[in-house]
Amino acid sequence: MKNKFLILLFCFGFISISRANDPNFGILPENLKQDANAIIRYYDVDVTMISKNIFTKTVKYAITILNSNADDLAHLTFYYDNTNVLGMIHGKIFDKNGKLMRKIKAEEIKDRSYFSDGTVLGDGRLKYVEIYNNTYPYTVVFEYSLTYNGFVSLPDWTPVWGYNVAVEKSQYKFKASADYKFHYKEINLPSEPLVSKSGSSIIYRWNIENVNAIKKEPFSKGLYTLYPKLYISPDNFWFDGYDGNLENWSSFGYWIDFLLKGRDIISEQTQQKVQQIISESPTDFEKAKRIYEYMQSKTRYVSIQLGIGGFQPFTALEVDKTGFGDCKALTNYTKALLDYAGITSYYAIINGGDYAKEIITDYVSVDQMNHVILCIPFENDTVWAECTSQHIPFGYLGLFTDNRYAVIVTPQGGKLVKTTKYGIEENTQIRKTNVDLNLNGEINAKTETHYRGLQYDYISDQLISKKQDQKDELLKNLKFNNFVLNDFSYTNNKSRYPEAIENIDITVKNYISYAGNRILLPLLIFDQQSYIPPKVNNRKSDVLIRFSYIDIDTILYNVPEKFTVEFLPEPVKIESKFGKYYSEVKTENNKIIYIRKVEKYEGTYKPESYEELISFYKQMVKADNQKAVLIKKE
Template structure:
């Protein structure tokens, strides 16, 4: 919801088919894992290509067996694919965990206010980050969370990542019952340890525990320690794991050497740090207590924009032996530029080939398109997360020879080819994924970014290139990286720029249909729909599917009972504002209702809204509509001569700051034309407007029920 209309419309959209990670985790685990989990994912982590398929991890409620461990491992690997921004880790320890005071975790000790609207309560969560140098630190963390019902099962599971720059020295885990009595300890054999590398050049591994306990409520406690040998980001503090999760107590302490400076930024957090000295270091401590759960509401903001968070970032850092400065975006961008220095060179033979390829191009933009399509035909994406390779691209010569690379390497290779054609371009690092946090100009922080794209400035325009996909239209970023800040990496250093924003006029779905009705209420419809801009993503996956898969997807996505797909076809124009055309030939039995000699024919055949957003008393959160779009449906009904048109409804139109709607019906003898235009605005509205928001959609639901009535007057 908010990104596009929900599944109550006639056609499921890209948001419906490709459920985002936010939906799988209730917008909570994603937030918590992505930025926090006591440590932001390592700077080597990158997003997968925009075509990546995302799957939710599902809880299994049986004692673990060998088969179940294998199944759980598969679920975790899907989680990795969806959530590459979350990287922390743990290791099992034989040392006994220090027990709490008897009954400390008893559910009866939770304040009543923290149980309201809550599926789980964080009882305690204490983080200590002890920095000793620009590249060395130790983080210890101990937390306990009470799982009140199975809706919070995912919060009981434990999954932590480690790599060459992070070593986990210990972990201890204990399960307690509702009275705070110890049930059992986490056993070593419950830990799954697997490589989560998706390419040849990754050293990332995962240790995970599936916590299974069939009696609710229960509490799970974990304690672990991480040692760092390279640092580009400091552990963040996200005390609230997400919607419908309460926090009883959480704290974060940072110990910083006297001769080192760092920066911090709080969001949705009014807590001031207690500053002192400890172990001859500067000490900063933040504490939060008794945070009541926030109920998930329709069209709620992303969790990262709702919940308290503390971000910390170094001024001076050292990563894999490379020293740098992150006090400003300019200095950090210069470090990245130098890191990639000299890696965009190609051999003379390849340079000559590129020049020959673009020799007949009429302008620079045509040259860019030729090179981009050559990139797509020659290369494929493969993740590279080994050591400094997580930040430093492969040399362009290497990619040219092997035909593969990650987002950095493929962007660098494209940059090298453009350079050979006399066109200047720049790397741009960005936070990729729907709803991802945009870079904030006032706080340089590596955790905002997880992907790299290419920026090609032209004389009067800018072309953005997503270099990891073999199928992405030229110059089209899509919802993966649109409308957010990116860091342009230039010779002078980093510069904040904004990526393409796709407007209501860009994101269109234009449908034209011809429908013939027989005396039994059956319909034969020929439908042509053109999807443009972000609405192109609604059917983009169909172009990489075979005919059988395409047809199965149509059956699932078209919300029409008794439908037979006689034929269908897809074509596309792959451009900066791409367009996909879908042609359908449908037979629909009993489409219209027959009552005696009268036939009641619904006008809106494929794009009907059937329900309104859920009513909520005293809404607390803002209303966020994430995408602006325009839908136009023109449906021509050919009514047979033996049916007399008895009733045609009046036209309907209304406007509001949420959008506009218009439905008109015109008649030319037995040809009835129904035209529906819906425009939705992208915006954020205060919670006080929710009644108006519901009223707007109520009008749409009512108007979408338009029907005409015909009367049988003679039989042929």
């Protein structure tokens, strides 16, 4: 379930509300224009608890679109399903002078299924309003309200909607009875909430004003680390007939465990297959691996978004019968197979994504996670299994779920456990190339590249593609102006630390150049560093290197008989907190041997270190452009 299985928490229904005396949108705040494509003039969110199971959310906002880069922010889209009450929606558009151009008409509100492909089964739908205006600036105002009946999470507050968006003012108000229990987490908010009483209710208010736009910066974690954010969650909840508690991760795990009970029965035929696997496998690890591969062979991924189905998986018996399920169902099914084999495993909820936001470990909520995997603790090791892919090796997670906290569901409740971290020695790209130099200026290169660890992800799609698709991808990615792809092949060595081997035979025309009776030979053929991070003034965000890795190239050039080596560059050694670079070139028996090694070090570094990163890349670009000089023999 790689689409958010919690998306149902953000279901929108609409009724008419009003905001008196819209301000003059023609007057733009000069202090907020810098780097802004849009300015949120006001964004007010009002959440009121009606009972422990029902709340209303009222939203009022106005956003001024300054240029075409922010046109998407003029549109309004909201999700709903059969658990929500939908009302009316009101909207207005103002011109650059702040004059009302028109009001949104009912026929402009469109409706379609939320799920647009066959990998998702759900009852969700979208209502949306698309605004198109080619005169800037213009301002869009929307007002709506919605009611939730049953929920697992309360609406959070994200007052800044993206990069290059400034905020003039925004407010979040939460009103509940004095005895209502909830918890919240503030990120980058300037102050604690203002708390007041209204009869038997307590009101919490958060406010921000005059937040400047921030440009997206290279090598950054994301906007969520920089801008204000409020998370809010109930201690106790009721959803679709099920009660739950979110006071701690343990109680959250109890709720998920309750949803899983009785859903682990498999058919007699499948039991017999598991028995066969057990009898043929000498170790628990081998049993688990073969059971996992059996699951892959008979299932496919389909996301389920139906009511409690956003949290509760199909039964193992249903998956057994139909052969499909989402991440919840396929993980539960794999767990059921392992349970029958006598192998302990745990359902694990996680936030998936190559650059996904980290779980806030001291704040318990359901909507921090979007995916489910399986945790298999063996006696001396723990293996994690991604159950939605028919091709991923057993025990390998990859960039989508590596090195982050998951909540494993045990009979004793939920527990935070970190997934596999792949280290620098495991994330390698090792390439060996043999090159024949032809006197007509072309080269013929035969290269073999081994991708291991997280670098396996970069080539994994190629391994399962058709031959023609593999070829098309190579032709697109090989960075030569004029070349012929003579042959290629792939080998997939599946394991917990998988390895993919790529063999390429290529002829590159006009690769070498002549200067009189001399040949100028670029030494690095593949993956030459050309990118230099752009300069960023007054950088705001930390510098992120996602993971550590090593790249090693060894290239052997066969020098033509009529030529000899006149010049070879000196070895290059570059050291930085971000990594190391080393290259050397030597001759041996009329051959040139070029070796290059690059190391990158994962980490989060202070914003001021970005200049050092730029310098590191500049030096690598220069080193990668080195050339040898051959001269014709007299």
